[in-house]
Amino acid sequence: MAMFPGSIAFDEYGRPFIILRDQEKQQRLTGTEAIKSHIMAGRQIAQTVRTSLGPKGLDKMMVSQDGEVTVTNDGATILKLMDVDHEIGKLMVQLSQSQDDEIGDGTTGVVVLAGALLEQAEALIDRGIHPIRIADGFELAAQCAVKNLEAIASPFPISNDDIEPLIKVAMTTLGSKIVNKCHRQMAEIAVKAVLTVADLEKKDVNFELIKVEGKVGGRMEDSCLVKGVIVDKTMSHPQMPKTLKDVKLAILTCPFEPPKPKTKHKLDVTSAEDYKALRQYEQEKFVEMVKQIKDAGATLAICQWGFDDEANHLLLQQELPAVRWVGGPEIELIAIATGGRIIPRFEEISKEKLGTAGLVREIAFGTTKDKMLVIEECQNSKAVTILIRGGNQMVIAEAKRSIHDALCIVRSLVKDSRIVYGGGAAEISCALAVSKEADKLSTLEQYAFRAFSYALEAIPLALAENSGLAPMETLSELKSRHLQENCPSLGVDCMLSGNSDMRDHHVIEALHSKKQQIVLATQLVKMILKIDDVRSQAGEQ
Template identity: 70%
Template sequence: MTALGSVAFDEFGRPFIILKDQDKQTRLVGLEAQKSHILAAKSVAGILRTSLGPKGLDKMLVSPDGEVMVTNDGATILQQMDVEHQIARLLVQLSKSQDDEIGDGTTGVVVLAGALLEQAEQLLDRGIHPIRVADGYEMAAQAACARLDEIADDFPVDLEAPEPLIQTAMTTLGSKIVNKCHRQMAEIAVNAILVNKCHRQMAEIAVNAILSVADMKRRDVDFELIKIETKVGGSLEDTMLVKGVIINKDFSHPQMPKEVKDAKLAILTCPFEPPKPKTKHKLDITCVEDYRKLREYEQEQFEGMVQQVKDTGANLVICQWGFDDEANHLLLQKKLPAVRWVGGPEIELIAIATGGRIVPRFSELTAEKLGNAGIVREITFGTTKDRMLVIEDCKDSRAVTIFIRGANRMIVDEAKRSLHDALCVVRNLVKDSRIVYGGGASEIACALAVSKCANKISTLEQYAVRAFGDALESIPMALAENAGMAPTQTVAEVKSRQLKEENAHLGIDCMANGTNDMKQQHVIETLLSKKQQIMLATQVVRMILKIDDVRTPTDRI
C-alpha cells in the first residue's frame, strides 16, 4: 500500500498504482468535452483580440526568471505563454503555422478561430452535429476564398519602383509598438510610441532587403541571405541596411588595422595551432632541451600556416576557431589581420557574400578560394566601445544585413519582430503579387458573399455557413472596438455601405483619416496571408469539433 493507493501488477509483471479516488473521478465526453474545448480556445483568442489592429494594445510577458517582454505579435505572445490545456496548445500551433508559412496575420488567424468556435457552440446547443458544422464551415471557407480572388487587385512588383511595396510594408508595421527613451539623465522616462513614427524608414529597409536577394525569375526569396543583427544603444532611427554582412566580432589584436580595403578573405574552419593526433597521446618533457624543441616545432608550424595564407594573396583571415596569443602576435607581425571565433552560420553567410570558399585545411587554401570585399571595417558604439565588424561592397551583394538599434533590449526585440513581419509580407508579394485591402474590408466582403452562399443551401449546413459569415465579422468588430468606436454600429454601417455601393474596399477607419476606403488609405494585405488565415482557422476548428474525448497514456479502462 502507498499513500496514493494500492500497488498491483499487470499480466507482464509491471507494477501500477490503483488510486484510492479513482472511482470518484469523472471525465468529460461528448458535448460537454466539446464545450470545454471551445471554452479553452475562446480564452486564448480573447487574450489576443485586444492586440489586433493599429490601435491594438500590447502584452507584457514575464518569464519565470523575471525577464520582461513587451509585444503585440500574436505568435510571440502564444509561444511565451505557459499553456497547459491541450486545445489551447492547438491554437498556439495554429499561430506558429501561420508565422512559418506566411509570417503575418498570426493574431488574426487565432481571433478568427476563436470566433468560429464561439459560433459553433451556439449551433451545438441547437442540436446540430459537429460534423455537419465542420462541413458547413469548409463550404463557407471555399466561398470566402473565391470572393477574395474576385476582389483581389494585381500589385506591381518592380525593382525600379519600390513605392507600392513600401506602402504594403507600412501597413504591416502600423500596428507594431515600441518604446523610445527620451531622457538622457539618470531619470529615464520611457514613452511608448508607434513604430510608424519611423516605420517609413523601416518599410524601406524591409523592401530594399527583399529586392536585394529576390530571384524575380523564380519569383522566390531566400531568407538565408538576409541576416538581422541587433545592438542595444542609439535610437530606432539608426536602424540601417548593409549590403553585406555584419558580425558581432572584432579583430583579434587591438593593434591590427581597423579597416581593410580591397579585402581578400581566407575563410578557414581550421585553427591556427599545431596538428594533434586524433588518438590519445602522451608527451613527456624531461629537460629544457625537449621544451625548446617543442617550442621551435610550434613556432615553425605557426609560421608555416601564416606563410601559406600570405602566399595566396590574402590580407584578412576569418577563422571559425580561436588561436592563442603566440599565433595572434605572429599574425600581427606578419601584418595579417584576423578575426576568430566566427560562428558557422556567419561563416557561411560571409562565404556567400564574398564569393569565397570555406577551407578546412591550410594545405587546401589557394588564391581561387579567397573571398573579395570592397572594405572590411570595425565600428564601435557608445561609451562601452562595443565593436562589430562590417563587410561591405561584396562580390555577391545579394547577401544583406539589417542592423537594428534601440534604446533597450525590449525595443530592439520588438523592432526585430516587426521587421520580420514586414520582410515576410514583401516576400509574399514577390511570390504572388495579388493583394486585398485591410481594415476589415476583405472580411466584410467575404461575410456578405458567405451569406449569399448560405441562401442557396437547402441542407442543415446552411446554419454553419451563415455562422461562418458572422464569425468573419469578428475581425472588423475587434478593429473598431480597439480603436474606441462603437463596434456593432460601425461594422453595420460599413457593411450596409459595401452592399449599397458595391465597393469591397470599405473598411474600418481605425486611424480616423476621414474615409473608410482602404484603397485611398493604402491599407493593404497580401492575398496569400488572408486566404491562409481562413483555411488554417477552418482546418483547426474542424479538428477541435471532432474531438469528443481526451485520453492519456495513464488512463485505464
C-alpha cells in the same frame, strides 16, 4: 526515464502496473461535452490575443520563469511565450506558428478568427447540429470566402523602379508595431532588403541572404540596411588595420593551433630543453599555417574558432589581419556573399577557395566603443544585413520581430502580386458573400455558412473595439455601405480620420496572407470539432 503521474505496483506474477494518482478525481469526457471543453480552451486563447489586434491594439508583457521580460503585440510571440497546459490551447499556439512560418504576418488575426469560429460552432452544437455537419459546412464556407477574396483582389505593381506601392504595404504591417515612430524608414529598409535578394522573374525570395542584426545603443532612427554582411566581432588584435580594401578572405573552420597527438596518452615534459623544443615546434607550426594562408593570396583570415595570444601576436607580425570566434551561420553567410569556400583543413587552402570583398571595415558605436565588422562590396551583392539600433534589448527584440513581419509580407507580394484591403474590409466582404451563399442552400449546412459569416465579422469588431469605437454600430454601418456602394475597400477607420475607405489610407494586405488565414483557421477548427474523447482532471477543463 519516463515520469508517471502515479506509482508502480507488481501483481502476483511480478508484472508491473501503474496505479494512477487521484484516479477518483479523473473523469472521461466524451461526445459533446469533450468538444465543448475544447471549444472553451480555444476561445480563452483567442480572447487573450484579441486585444492586440490592429494599430491601436495593446501590447502584452510576458515574463519568463527566470524573470526575462518581453513586451510585444506579435501574436505568434505572445502565444509561444505563454505557459499553455491545455492540449487544444497548444494547437492554437501551433496555428499561430504555422501562419508565422508560412506567411510571417497575420498571426493574431488567424487566432482571433479560429476563436470566433469555435464560439459559433458551440452555439450550433447547442441547437443540436452534429459537429461533423458543422465542420463540413465551415469547409465549404471557407472555399466560398477564398473565392470571394480572389474576386475582390486587385493586381499590384512590383518593380525595382517604383518601390512606393510596396513601401505602403510594409507600412500597413508595421502600423500596429512598436516601430511605428520610424514607420516609413523601417518599411523602406524591409522593401529594399527583399528586392535586393529577390528574383522577380522566378518570383522567389531567398530569406537566407537577409540577416537581421541588433545592437543596443543609439536611436531606432539610426537603423540601416547594409549591402553586405555585418559580424558582431572585431579584428583579433587592436593594432591590426581597421579598414581593408580589395580583400581576399580565407574562411576557416579549422582551429588555428598546432595539431595535438590523437592518443589517450599524456605527454610528460621532464626538462627545460624538452619544453623549449615543444615551444619551438608550436611556433614553427604557427608560422607554417600563416605562410600557407599568405601564400594562397589571402589578406584576411576569418576563423570559426579562437587562437591564443601567441598566434595572435604572430599574425600581427606577419601582417595578416584576422577575426576569431565567428559563428557558424555568419561563416556561411560570409561564404555566400564573398563567393568563397569554407576551408575545413589548412592543407586544403588554395587561391580558388578565397572569397573577395571590396571593403572590410570596423565600425564603432557611442562612447562605449562597441565594435562590429562590416564586409561590403561583395562578389555576390545579394547578401544584405539589416542593422537595428535601439535604447535597450527589449526594443531591439520587438523591432526584429516587426521587421520580420514586414519582410515576410513583401516576400508574399513578390510570390503572388495581388492585394486586398485591410482594416477588416476583406473580412466584411467575405462575410457578406458567405451569408448570401447561405440563402441559396436548402441543406443543414446553411447554418454553418451563417455561423462562418458571423465569425468573419469578429475581426472588424475587434478592430473597432480596440480603436475605441462602438463595435456593433461601426460594423452595421460598414456592412450597409458595402451592399449599397459595392465597394470592397471599406474598413474600420481605426485612426478616426473620418474616412473608411482603406484605399485612401493605403491599408493594404497581401491576398496570399488573407487566404492563408481563413484556410488555416478553418482547418484547425475542423480538427477540434472531430475530437470527441478526452480525459481531464475533474473541475479542470
